Amino acid sequence: MxxxxxxxxxxxxxxxxxxxxxxxxxxxxxxxxxxxxxxxxxxxxxxxxxxxxxxxxxxxxxxxxxxxxxxxxxxxxxxxxxxxxxxxxxxxxxxxxxxxxxxxxxxxxxxxxxxxxxxxxxxxxxxxxxxxxxxxxxxxxxxxxxxxxxxxxxxxxxxxxxxxxxxxxxxxxxxxxxxxxxxxxxxxxxxxxxxxxxxxxxxxxxxxEQFVPKLGHGDAVILATQHWMQATGAKEISVAALAERAGLEERTFLRRFKQATGLRPTEYAQQIRVAKAREALELTRTPVDQIAWHVGYGDASAFRRIFQRVTGLGPAEYRRRFGVASERSVALA
CATH class of the missing domain: 3.40.50.880 (Class I glutamine amidotransferase (GATase) domain)
Known part of the structure; x- marks a missing residue:
């Protein structure tokens, strides 16, 4: 029963x-x-x-x-x-x-x-x-x-x-x-x-999480800066250089950039670089140190710390969980 x-x-x-x-x-x-x-x-x-x-x-x-x-x-x-x-x-x-x-x-x-x-x-x-x-x-x-x-x-x-x-x-x-x-x-x-x-x-x-930049804020000067940062991979930038490129005084540039994007320029650059690193970790077998250099970090240990802070995982663990590349996959050019 x-x-x-x-x-x-x-x-x-x-x-x-x-x-x-x-x-x-x-x-x-x-x-x-x-x-x-x-x-x-x-x-x-x-x-x-x-x-x-x-x-x-x-x-x-x-x-x-x-x-x-x-x-x-x-x-x-x-x-x-x-x-x-x-x-x-x-x-x-x-x-x-x-x-x-x-x-x-x-x-x-x-x-x-x-x-x-x-x-x-x-x-x-x-x-x-x-x-x-x-x-x-x-x-x-x-x-x-x-x-x-x-x-x-x-x-x-x-x-x-x-x-x-x-x-x-x-x-x-x-x-x-x-x-x-x-x-x-x-x-x-x-x-x-x-x-x-x-x-x-x-x-x-x-x-x-995926980095989705805010582009509909209506500030044409900041939008042009965002487009340039994306196109160049946000490598080797400084706030002073970005402000000069935007034709703004540095303090004004910082205020308008944060108001438009929700991030400071350095944070925005980190998001762009980490997004490119994530793609490389997912799709290639390129060594982590080489990926760090390719996306703009001369110090691989600093890259690892930033990657961990943004994604919650270290680069090696991220590749283990999300990588789809085979051992024969072509490395970064």
Missing amino acids: STKARTVAEIGLLLYPDCQLSAIYGLTDLFRIANDIARAASPTDVHAIRVSHWRQEQGGLIACIFDTDPGAPHALTHVVAPPSLIVPEQMQKMTAFSDWMLGLHRGGTTLCSVCAGAFVLAETGLLQDRAATTHWAFAETLASRFPAVQVDAGRMLIDDGDIITAGGILAWTDLGLTLVERLLGPSVMLNTARFLLIDPPGRAQRPY
């Missing part, structure tokens, strides 16, 4: 407009696999995670449209706002969802978000004065729209107990495994990760 599983949590997944359905169904599958692993490990004392999907109906009512344990009274312990398939600037306000989530939180429900789902969660006001993460490309928008949120896009997941935020668009795997570990234990979590061939939680976003 089979033993009926005891529900340890009900996780509600939000189907808001333009949400990423692969995250909804992926999390549903991940929790089902974790439940199966838990059942196999302890067939006489089965614990299980219940999953339900929630959508806004006409009139603003939030209703359940899918349930792994239909008919049983709902007792949502966790609610997850998944990623969006559109950029945050195009997302509509989710007042009905945020009000619903706020009420659940008052009753003890843990609220979670993944990627742009942080914007839905932030509408509750519960992220005020809290650390939260989102996709690195959306971090500035989140900080601008909700200035009281302490946005930390370098982290893939921030677990603040009653609020959990995850960063990248596929960070729902990190969130899912974190919840499995919390609810079913570390052994079930690790076996679930092994079965799905995904890394356990603990990654950072910084190695995945």
Whole structure:
């Protein structure tokens, strides 16, 4: 005679407009696999995670449209706002969802978000004065729209107990495994990760970040400087030389450059050089010291320190994780 599983949590997944359905169904599958692993490990004392999907109906009512344990009274312990398939600037306000989530939180429900789902969660006001993460490309928008949120896009997941935020668009795997570990234990979590061939939680976003320069600021003089820096690889530059090239007094140049780009010229140059180094590490087998020299660093040890600070990984570790070049790949010219 089979033993009926005891529900340890009900996780509600939000189907808001333009949400990423692969995250909804992926999390549903991940929790089902974790439940199966838990059942196999302890067939006489089965614990299980219940999953339900929630959508806004006409009139603003939030209703359940899918349930792994239909008919049983709902007792949502966790609610997850998944990623969006559109950029945050195009997302509509989710007042009905945020009000619903706020009420659940008052009753003890843990609220979670993944990627742009942080914007839905932030509408509750519960992220005020809290650390939260989102996709690195959306971090500035989140900080601008909700200035009281302490946005930390370098982290893939921030677990603040009653609020959990995850960063990248596929960070729902990190969130899912974190919840499995919390609810079913570390052994079930690790076996679930092994079965799905995904890394356990603990990654950072910084190695995945891409330098995206701000070019739409409207300052033509600074834009011309940016174009020149990009074209030359930002090698052998000085603030004085850049200011002279821009035809500005040095202090004025520094102020306008920081206002337009969000970075000091030296920081901007480092981003350009590191981006070129990342490409070389990914696509070639060129020695690290040679890459350092090629992108403008005469001191290889200084390059390693800067690369580590920007990406969170040393050059050798970065190549090990992201390199796609074979041993026969052509080195840098």
